[in-house]
Structure formats: C-alpha cells, structure tokens
Amino acid sequence: MKRTILLATAATVVAGAVAAQENVVNVYNWSDYIAEDTIEKFEAATGIKVVYDVFDSNEVLEAKMLTGSSGYDVVVPTSDFLQRQIAAGAYQPLDKSKLPNLANMDTDLMAGAAIYDPDNEYATIYMWGTTGIGYNVQAIADRLGEDYEVNSWDLVFNPEIVAKLADCGVTMLDAPTEIIPAAMNYLGLDPRSTDKADFEAGAALLETIRPSIRYFHSSQYINDLANGDICVAVGWSGDVFQALYRAEEAENGVEVGYVIPDEGALQWFDMMAIPVDAPHVDNAHTFINFIMDAQITADITNYVWYANGNAASIPMVDPDITGDPGIFPTEAASAKLWSSKVYDARTDRVVTRLWTKVKTGQ
Numbered sequence: 001m002k003r004t005i006l007l008a009t010a011a012t013v014v015a016g017a018v019a020a021q022e023n024v025v026n027v028y029n030w031s032d033y034i035a036e037d038t039i040e041k042f043e044a045a046t047g048i049k050v051v052y053d054v055f056d057s058n059e060v061l062e063a064k065m066l067t068g069s070s071g072y073d074v075v076v077p078t079s080d081f082l083q084r085q086i087a088a089g090a091y092q093p094l095d096k097s098k099l100p101n102l103a104n105m106d107t108d109l110m111a112g113a114a115i116y117d118p119d120n121e122y123a124t125i126y127m128w129g130t131t132g133i134g135y136n137v138q139a140i141a142d143r144l145g146e147d148y149e150v151n152s153w154d155l156v157f158n159p160e161i162v163a164k165l166a167d168c169g170v171t172m173l174d175a176p177t178e179i180i181p182a183a184m185n186y187l188g189l190d191p192r193s194t195d196k197a198d199f200e201a202g203a204a205l206l207e208t209i210r211p212s213i214r215y216f217h218s219s220q221y222i223n224d225l226a227n228g229d230i231c232v233a234v235g236w237s238g239d240v241f242q243a244l245y246r247a248e249e250a251e252n253g254v255e256v257g258y259v260i261p262d263e264g265a266l267q268w269f270d271m272m273a274i275p276v277d278a279p280h281v282d283n284a285h286t287f288i289n290f291i292m293d294a295q296i297t298a299d300i301t302n303y304v305w306y307a308n309g310n311a312a313s314i315p316m317v318d319p320d321i322t323g324d325p326g327i328f329p330t331e332a333a334s335a336k337l338w339s340s341k342v343y344d345a346r347t348d349r350v351v352t353r354l355w356t357k358v359k360t361g362q
C-alpha cells in the first residue's frame with residue numbers, strides 16, 4: 001500500500017521512468033489457462049508482481065497489439081495470428097540469453113512453431129491443443145440412441161443430426177478462423193484453403209445449421225457443459241476436459257466427453273511473446289523463462305488439461321493426461337490434424353464478413 005502511494009506521487013513527476021522501474025509484469029493470457037498457484041509461485045520466486053488479465057479471442061488480442069500501447073509485457077497469441085502481428089511489427093525479438101529454459105522445449109514442436117516465426121525469434125510455445133467437440137454423453141445417447149458413436153463432425157455439421165440436439169444446447173466457439181475451416185473440411189474442401197469460394201461454402205453450411213446453434217462464445221461453454229446446460233460445444237480440448245473435471249468435482253451426474261473427429265481437426269499453438277512497446281521487458285523475460293521451467297509447465301498442464309511444448313515437463317505430467325488421446329492425439333489422429341494458416345488482410349476481411357453473417361443468421 002505504502003509503495004503504491006509512493007509510486008503514485010512520483011508518477012506525477014517522471015511517469016515514464018517510474019513505470020520502467022516498477023517491479024511488475026503485465027500478463028495478458030487466455031482465460032482458464034494457468035494453474036491456480038503459478039502466479040503466486042512466480043511472485044514468491046522473483047519478487048515481481050504479476051498483473052494478470054484474460055481474453056478468449058485472438059481477434060480481441062490482435063486489436064490491442066495492432067493499436068499498440070497495450071501496456072502488456074507478455075501476451076499469448078495463437079501462431080497464425082502471431083505471424084501476422086510479427087509482420088506488423090507488434091513484437092520484439094526474444095533475448096534468448098535471458099531464457100535458459102528454452103533448453104527444455106521440444107525441438108520438433110518448436111520447429112513446427114517456427115513455420116510461423118522463423119528461428120523462434122519472437123515467441124515460444126505456451127500450450128497447444130485441438131479444436132474438436134465436447135459433449136454430454138447422456139444427452140447425446142438420449143437423442144441419437146445408446147449406440148450412436150460420437151466420432152464425426154456429423155454431430156454438428158449434419159443439419160438433420162444437429163437439429164435433434166438443438167433442444168439441449170449446441171454451441172460453437174466465436175472463432176471464425178477455426179470454425180469456418182472446420183466446416184470447409186467437413187465439405188471435403190481443404191481447411192487451409194484461402195479461396196473465397198471455399199470460405200463461402202463453409203459459411204453456407206454454417207448458415208444451414210445456424211437455427212440449431214444456441215450461441216457462439218469461447219469461454220462460457222466450460223461451465224455450461226459442466227452443469228449440463230448445453231450438450232454439445234465445438235471447443236478447445238483442455239477447456240472441455242476442464243468441464244469434465246468440474247462436473248466430476250460437482251458430482252452432478254454430468255458426464256462430458258471430448259473427441260477429435262475422424263475427419264480431422266485444427267491443431268493450434270499458443271505462443272508467449274513480448275509486445276514491441278512492453279514497459280517491463282526484463283520482467284517479461286523472467287516470466288517467460290519461469291513458465292518454461294519443467295515443473296511449472298507440468299503443473300499448468302496438470303491443471304488446465306492442455307498439452308505443452310516442454311519436453312522436460314512431460315515426465316511430471318499426470319499419465320492420465322499424457323495417455324489421453326483427446327489431449328495428446330494418437331499418431332493416426334495426428335496425421336489428420338491441420339494447422340492454422342495465416343490470412344492476409346483481404347482474406348481476413350472476407351472471413352470476418354462471412355462470420356458476422358453466420359452469427360447474426362442474416
């Protein structure tokens with residue numbers, strides 16, 4: 001308290017200099033994406049205070065990064081968005097001499113991330129996952145029969161099937177660059193295509209099923225699935241597992257499942273990066289290096305049920321997690337995953353316009 005007052009007074013004199021000296025790191029991460037004790041442990045280990053904000057949309061983060069002066073020191077864009085933001089000059093190169101824990105990272109996964117960020121110059125992997133289908137096991141069995149196997153995008157993209165589920169609540173992420181390509185893939189088109197006609201075809205399919213969709217939102221579905229308030233969510237792997245776990249904890253009888261459909265799904269990488277105008281660059285490096293500690297990353301994966309890119313952490317990850325094909329896909333499933341593709345500004349406008357149409361149902 002005393003310190004805050006002191007800073008506030010000094011700030012009126014030399015705002016910039018004081019801000020630079022504040023022992024703070026401003027972190028902007030996805031919601032439901034860190035262990036309960038990570039921040040506490042970081043503060044205890046380093047004496048640096050964490051100011052932690054959350055978002056649930058790459059578009060929201062991107063708007064802040066492209067505007068600049070966000071005040072954030074560490075942010076976590078998905079790799080395709082990262083690529084476009086690097087090109088726009090939104091980030092500063094990592095000072096790898098301050099990141100000894102880079103040695104813990106999985107070289108294959110980092111090579112994958114380097115497709116978006118050559119030589120991993122600007123970012124390192126935080127967590128990765130897939131965009132698949134979360135569902136309420138009993139609600140599906142009640143509506144489609146005990147023998148119905150949930151293993152296909154039919155569940156949400158076949159208009160007749162999804163119509164049978166509309167009453168129990170079907171939701172989708174508000175993530176146009178993930179959902180439209182999933183619809184394109186279902187139609188047999190390349191999910192990485194940037195052809196306008198392909199986007200239009202994907203969006204047309206989404207418009208067909210739109211009457212069966214309760215909402216488009218990227219974080220609300222965790223609690224709703226856990227509570228049995230919805231029965232299907234096109235969502236992110238770890239979030240669905242968090243719903244499963246919350247339902248188990250609540251002992252409310254809701255059984256949640258997650259599937260990477262047989263037709264394939266998006267595999268994405270979320271990356272830690274430092275904005276070009278970050279006020280606390282040293283602290284940002286200290287934070288990123290701390291997260292890459294093997295035990296700290298293992299703790300995060302064990303809490304949020306997302307796979308990570310930290311090879312040294314894997315022995316400390318719960319075998320139930322490393323052994324779950326929904327989190328660490330089998331080789332056969334991996335072969336069907338696609339990676340996200342960066343869109344140029346024009347393509348992005350096409351996708352945004354189509355998405356607005358899908359969402360509003362007009």
Ligand code: N2P
Nearest residue numbers: 030031032033236239
């Ligand atoms: C965590 C969502 C992170 C994954 N709630 C989105 N890339």
